[in-house]
Amino acid sequence: MNNDLINCVNINKTYDQADEQLTVLSNLSFSVKEGERIGLTGVSGCGKSTLLHILAGLDLPDSGEVNFNGKDIVLLDRDDRAKFRNKNIGFVYQFHHLLPEFSAIENVALPLWLSGKSKENSLKEAKDILDKVDLKAKEGSKPNQLSGGERQRVAIARSIINKPSSILMDEPTGSLDRKNVDNFMNLVIDLSQDLNISLIIATHDKNVSSRLDRLLNLE
Ligand SMILES: Nc1ncnc2c1ncn2[C@@H]1O[C@H](COP(=O)(O)OP(=O)(O)OP(=O)(O)O)[C@@H](O)[C@H]1O
Ligand SMILES: [Mg+2]
Secondary structure, eight states, X not given: OOSEEEEEEEEEEEEEETTEEEEEEEEEEXXXXXXXXEEEEOSTTSSHHHHHHHHTTSSXXXXXXXXETTEEGGGSOHHHHHHHHHHHEEEEOTTOOOOTTSOHHHHHHHHHHHTTOOHHHHHHHHHHHHHHTTOGGGTTOOGGGXXXXXXXHHHHHHHHTTOOSEEEEESTTTTOOHHHHHHHHHHHHHHXXXXXXXXXXXXXXXXXXXXXXXXXXXX
């Protein structure tokens, strides 16, 4: 605990838009410790999703370093970045992004299966993780048979199955009511503590940001 897990140095990101260039991130530097829980705040359009995608290796900065445990993921080729992501990072979106044709347990097992484990073992581990998020009884349900709060719990289960060192979340509670927001935060904070997972959560919700260790405001 308390070592730097993530260390970003002078990240720059500019988008080409129709008739102008839009600089979204300008010489942004910050670090995140192992197990630390951070909120990413700032007005709509300030670059929260852009930063999360760069941290996940889903997008590249124009310049700057994105170091995980001292290794700069910007320097990896596309395949190695995808492998890095599968192994080290969980991602949770506002609208769960679960696969509609697959059951809850299959959705949770998928990242493990994709990383090379047998289907049988992947499903076995997925069952244990669904138990952790209190959804064992719903393992056979498809996403459209689950409530919004349940879907987000399946999305959390999927994000932790590969035992990531960090989970990045983009407005994960944007579609939940107050009670489900509180349940969601209780669950992710417990998991973060038990498994020493860092959290980086982009949010507009004070009921989310007030529960985190530190806020990074991207104005
Ligand atoms: N692929 C792209 N091409 C051009 N411009 C983009 C692209 N992606 C994002 N932008 C622009 O970059 C800015 C930052 O977008 P981003 O999605 O990171 O904001 P955000 O802070 O997540 O906003 P919100 O709170 O609304 O989700 C916006 O002005 C957006 O229009
Ligand atoms: Mg966004």
